[in-house]
Amino acid sequence: MIAVVKTVQEIYGQPDTWRVCLRELHRLNLEGLVGDRQPSEFQWVFVGCGTSYYLAQAAAASFTLLTGKLARALPASEILLYPELSLPSPESAFPVLISRSGHTSEVLVVANILREKGLEFMALTCDGNELATSTRCVLQLPVREESTVMTGSFTSMLLAMQFVAARLAGNEEFLTELDQLPALVESLLTKYGPQLEKFAQRHFVDVAVLGQGALYPIASEVALKVMESSSSYAQYFHTLEFRHGPKSIIDDRALVIGLISDACAERELKVLREMKELGASTIAIINRATPEARKAADLLVELSSSQLPLTLLITYVVWGQLFGSYVGIAKGLNPDEPTNLTRVVTF
Ligand code: F1P
Numbered sequence: 001m002i003a004v005v006k007t008v009q010e011i012y013g014q015p016d017t018w019r020v021c022l023r024e025l026h027r028l029n030l031e032g033l034v035g036d037r038q039p040s041e042f043q044w045v046f047v048g049c050g051t052s053y054y055l056a057q058a059a060a061a062s063f064t065l066l067t068g069k070l071a072r073a074l075p076a077s078e079i080l081l082y083p084e085l086s087l088p089s090p091e092s093a094f095p096v097l098i099s100r101s102g103h104t105s106e107v108l109v110v111a112n113i114l115r116e117k118g119l120e121f122m123a124l125t126c127d128g129n130e131l132a133t134s135t136r137c138v139l140q141l142p143v144r145e146e147s148t149v150m151t152g153s154f155t156s157m158l159l160a161m162q163f164v165a166a167r168l169a170g171n172e173e174f175l176t177e178l179d180q181l182p183a184l185v186e187s188l189l190t191k192y193g194p195q196l197e198k199f200a201q202r203h204f205v206d207v208a209v210l211g212q213g214a215l216y217p218i219a220s221e222v223a224l225k226v227m228e229s230s231s232s233y234a235q236y237f238h239t240l241e242f243r244h245g246p247k248s249i250i251d252d253r254a255l256v257i258g259l260i261s262d263a264c265a266e267r268e269l270k271v272l273r274e275m276k277e278l279g280a281s282t283i284a285i286i287n288r289a290t291p292e293a294r295k296a297a298d299l300l301v302e303l304s305s306s307q308l309p310l311t312l313l314i315t316y317v318v319w320g321q322l323f324g325s326y327v328g329i330a331k332g333l334n335p336d337e338p339t340n341l342t343r344v345v346t347f
Pocket of ligand 1: 049050051052053098099100101102103104107148149150228341342343344345
């Protein structure tokens with residue numbers, strides 16, 4: 001049995017990490033960071049790799065919903081390999097390069113491509129390194145993770161992008177509600193941490209994580225955490241898409257994790273219930289539990305918040321981070337030393 005798993009400690013430490021970051025963000029000189037790159041004038045394009053790419057997708061969804069201007073997300077490799085397809089009009093874009101380490105080769109090559117074209121871009125990072133010196137628009141968060149897999153860095157950088165979007169949109173209510181998240185999650189961790197640890201003792205052959213809208217990138221990240229932290233096979237789908245073929249994998253050895261939104265709970269829970277009836281074990285992460293949710297879920301994590309739904313985005317991923325680590329530990333693995341992985345991917 002592994003004594004102390006740094007990754008699990010960092011997952012439980014996220015409320016405090018968010019408090020420190022929010023204090024910094026409230027002091028942010030937004031004008032100095034964004035300049036004239038207003039979403040009304042430039043299309044914000046969020047760019048990252050791995051967890052940071054799913055972060056980019058969640059940031060783009062948040063930006064689009066908060067500012068009313070379409071934002072996009074790309075894996076750095078697409079700009080690297082297929083620039084004419086991924087970024088056909090770079091002069092009308094404002095790229096935001098996201099990298100915890102600031103040292104990932106694919107992201108650094110994209111930074112060089114943009115600099116060679118004389119294009120302005122933002123860097124969002126925790127460790128800094130080369131990315132932090134590649135542009136004058138740098139947002140570096142006070143998050144130092146020892147773990148290989150990203151946990152608090154993912155949620156903190158997404159929180160920061162939601163904060164920036166809400167500031168640009170002048171949405172004071174949203175900003176105020178972000179400040180409530182640390183206390184909300186602190187109490188939920190006490191309640192649901194042990195339940196997830198117990199549930200993770202079961203053995204699953206296939207894991208499917210489902211989410212729609214802004215929750216789809218969160219579903220992607222939950223699946224990645226399960227893969228990285230437990231060397232288990234996990235996939236992610238738009239919830240209703242799962243019925244168009246992939247559900248053929250469902251039997252009594254499968255687990256389906258449903259990230260249930262406020263707006264579309266009825267349709268999303270119908271899919272989860274169907275998979276349970278086909279034999280799958282199910283976990284539902286939902287804001288307000290309903291009788292339908294309780295029927296569809298073997299394990300139900302209820303956020304119980306009256307906050308704006310989009311402010312709760314980062315609170316959905318915490319349970320997938322924990323579950324992935326607990327499955328790894330149950331398999332006798334060490335999430336601090338994930339199989340085949342390094343903390344940074346370089347060429
Ligand atoms: C990106 C990344 C992570 C992955 C692993 C290796 O790192 O691919 O997403 O989980 O830690 O690095 P970064 O560019 O955000 O530092």
